[in-house]
Amino acid sequence: MLVLGINGSPRKKSNSGFLLSTFLEEAEKLGARTHVVDVNSQNILPCRELIVCEKKGFCPIDDDMKTEVYSLLREADVVVPATPIFFYNATAQLKALIDRSQTLWARKSRLNLSDPKSKIRRGFYLSVAATRGKQLFEGLDLTMKYFFDAVDARHDGGLTYRGVEHSGDMEKHPTMKDDIRDTVNTLVGPLAKRKKIVFGGHQDACRSQMAAAFTNYLAGDQIDAERGGSKPAQRIHPLVGAVMREKGIDMAFHQPRSLNPATKADRIIQFTGGSEDPTPTGNEEVWEIPPPSEEDPDTLRRVRDDIDQRVQSLLASID
Ligand SMILES: Cc1cc2nc3c(=O)[nH]c(=O)nc-3n(C[C@H](O)[C@H](O)[C@H](O)COP(=O)(O)O)c2cc1C
Structure with missing residues (x-):
């Protein structure tokens, strides 16, 4: 079983990265294999709407999506994007990966092909933001809903934290580790027991x-x-x-x-x-x-x- 983390933060010692590594450590305790795609250090170009994917089922852009990320998305049993909120959504680096998942959506919805893991895969997101507004994560949640649909993952929700601004803030959070452990046990636990x-x-x-x-x-x-x-x-x-x-x-x-x-x-x-x-x-x-x-x-x-x-x-x- 593969739990695939996707770190959307561009900064070193990021809050999102800390959340993600805590999540993956808990998943490993249950026996999962884990892997992280660090979008900021990958070569992932934005979608150019060439429409090749909708007709032929592949993207002609030659980058790390082609050599690595599409395969990982297909192999994953659980997909876990982690991102700070930038202007009420995911970072641009993560959004490029999300937009390029249109290829997987096209294979399913235009070419009527079934991903063998489509009844297995789960999606769960992690996010942080500096402010505290009520609608802070609404844009991200919608984006995640449609990303998870494109990659054939059941949308199992997310864990979000407000008032998190500086590097290291998340590490001091009083309930975060318990929140993550409970989430991983609920989400990954049943898959680990198969x-x-x-x-x-x-x-x-x-x-x-x-x-x-x-x-x-x-x-x-x-x-x-x-x-x-x-x-x-x-x-x-x-x-x-x-x-x-x-x-x-x-x-x-x-x-x-x-x-x-x-x-x-x-x-x-x-x-x-x-x-x-x-x-x-x-x-x-x-x-x-x-x-x-x-x-x-x-x-x-x-x-x-x-x-x-x-x-x-x-x-x-x-x-
Ligand atoms: C370009 C940019 C846009 C941001 N937009 C928002 C925003 O819309 N709302 C908010 O609450 N925080 C916003 N922030 C703050 C980050 O979400 C916050 O600093 C977060 O803790 C960074 O997480 P990281 O350590 O995982 O990178 C923004 C930060 C940057 C650099």
Whole structure:
């Protein structure tokens, strides 16, 4: 399970950054993996409304959204933006990321593709501001509502703090740590308690990708599906996106990862049948499905359907 923090503050030792790191530390205590996108140090350009995403499902702007952030947004189970209020909304740096999430909205709403984690992902925001007005966070809340919709995250609310101006103010706040711990237990706790299935293979480019995607798509927020390879490829198999798209499942921005051999899980599935597949240690269930060749979509379709059936049986066997 990945909890993705997005720090929107441009200043060092920021209040927002402190809130975010406190949140992520609590999530790690529950077993989550965490990652922070620090928007101020990333190369994230503003949207230019080129409309390519609405027609083709990708953004032609070549920056860190393309190389990193879209993938992280797709992998995240929980998305946590943290930002100071600048003129009644998020900082411009964070707003650039938010606007560029239009690509993910377009894939869903224009191309009718389903993100496999769309029934799992939660969104929760953290914010601070110097003044105390009643409407201080209303603009941000609306922006977050539509950002979370674009990235297929359920809007689970936010924690906001008024009267916070100077670096270090948040650290002195009397209830902040308790507020965050309670929030993380409520929000992340149920996701951390899910049964976990791990799919392992050689490159994490095809079979394990499809198996995890089907599991996420079919089981929703009931199962935590992880995957990885012993020697991850640079990118997923070029035809995987096309054959999964025939099933309405969107594999865009999915990246191969390595699998930590120490990862604990309720069920571990090991793909075998390829000459380079890792040898099972005896602790896994083995799915013998040789890796398909790059050029043949029909073979890949048969592999896809086999994995789909096996995932359905696997899920039916889990209480
Ligand atoms: C450009 C700018 C605009 C700001 N606009 C607001 C505002 O509209 N309302 C407010 O209460 N505080 C505003 N602030 C104050 C910040 O929200 C406040 O200093 C906050 O603690 C900064 O958080 P950080 O430490 O996470 O960066 C603004 C600050 C800056 C630099």
